[in-house]
Amino acid sequence: MAVSDPQSDNIIEVHGLSNVFGEQVIHEGLDLEVRRGEILGVVGGSGTGKSVLMRSIIGLQTPDAGDVRVFDVPVRSAKEAQMQAIRKRWGILFQGAALFSTLTVAENVQVPLREFYPRLSDRMLDEIAAYKIVMVGLPGDAGPKYPAELSGGMKKRAGIARALALDPELLFLDEPTAGLDPIGAAAFDQLILDLRERLGLTVFLITHDLDTLHAICDRVAVLADRKVVAVGTIPELLALDHAWIQEYFRGPRGRAAEEAVEAEEARNELAAQGSADD
Numbered sequence: 001m002a003v004s005d006p007q008s009d010n011i012i013e014v015h016g017l018s019n020v021f022g023e024q025v026i027h028e029g030l031d032l033e034v035r036r037g038e039i040l041g042v043v044g045g046s047g048t049g050k051s052v053l054m055r056s057i058i059g060l061q062t063p064d065a066g067d068v069r070v071f072d073v074p075v076r077s078a079k080e081a082q083m084q085a086i087r088k089r090w091g092i093l094f095q096g097a098a099l100f101s102t103l104t105v106a107e108n109v110q111v112p113l114r115e116f117y118p119r120l121s122d123r124m125l126d127e128i129a130a131y132k133i134v135m136v137g138l139p140g141d142a143g144p145k146y147p148a149e150l151s152g153g154m155k156k157r158a159g160i161a162r163a164l165a166l167d168p169e170l171l172f173l174d175e176p177t178a179g180l181d182p183i184g185a186a187a188f189d190q191l192i193l194d195l196r197e198r199l200g201l202t203v204f205l206i207t208h209d210l211d212t213l214h215a216i217c218d219r220v221a222v223l224a225d226r227k228v229v230a231v232g233t234i235p236e237l238l239a240l241d242h243a244w245i246q247e248y249f250r251g252p253r254g255r256a257a258e259e260a261v262e263a264e265e266a267r268n269e270l271a272a273q274g275s276a277d278d
């Protein structure tokens with residue numbers, strides 16, 4: 001049930017993916033393409049295999065069948081040097097930010113730099129970390145703090161700073177707004193949008209957050225029945241006769257998220273009219 005036309009300029013291509021754990025078939029013949037420059041939301045019920053899909057794409061999970069290409073490199077058969085080269089081109093925010101608790105924020109940001117560029121001087125490492133920390137909207141004095149001293153939203157921002165350490169082209173985000181209050185979540189959505197604009201990122205975003213889907217995703221991929229059953233804009237998905245999609249987007253939470261976006265658009269329109277009248 002692919003809704004949008006396929007495009008050739010894909011950063012990620014997944015074809016015929018299967019993942020099986022014992023008796024449990026998670027994916028069977030799953031296809032997905034992620035286009036350069038888009039924010040693709042990935043949704044699906046709990047346990048449908050969103051995180052397993054992400055792990056298959058980044059090479060942390062060896063699938064039972066299928067092809068996965070990232071930056072045109074076949075992840076399953078790539079040599080270690082090829083994988084190293086593409087790992088430099090992506091950044092990952094795992095669920096819960098996954099910061100090293102014994103390292104400061106600045107040291108966390110420096111982890112990928114030390115791994116991929118072991119000859120960087122301490123001064124350069126400090127400068128890059130300070131730059132990334134400010135880039136994600138953390139206060140300048142956040143660098144020497146430990147994760148335990150940060151709020152949930154700040155931890156996520158620190159995780160993003162680390163994911164951006166190597167100036168990636170592609171960002172993987174696994175439930176980035178989970179656990180944030182609605183205001184913190186909206187601010188985080190805005191940060192992702194800003195970063196995409198400023199850095200030209202492509203974003204693979206796993207989320208349950210309907211507000212996030214409405215606010216920042218160009219397209220949404222729906223996981224159900226062991227595969228991606230549909231990919232498209234939210235209006236395209238709403239036009240489909242699929243029970244889970246209808247329930248998810250048209251349920252009370254889905255409608256509230258839709259209304260919030262409509263209200264925001266109306267406010268922006270009024271503001272634009274106001275400034276045109278001045």
Ligand SMILES: Nc1ncnc2c1ncn2[C@@H]1O[C@H](COP(=O)(O)OP(=O)(O)OP(=O)(O)O)[C@@H](O)[C@H]1O
Pocket residue numbers: 021026044045046047048049050051052053
């Ligand atoms: N290494 C593994 N070994 C065995 N089973 C696994 C493994 N990894 C994941 N699973 C199982 O695969 C299924 C899908 O897991 P996954 O974490 O991808 O779901 P999800 O869609 O991300 O869920 P949620 O929305 O709750 O985070 C789950 O039933 C999980 O228990």
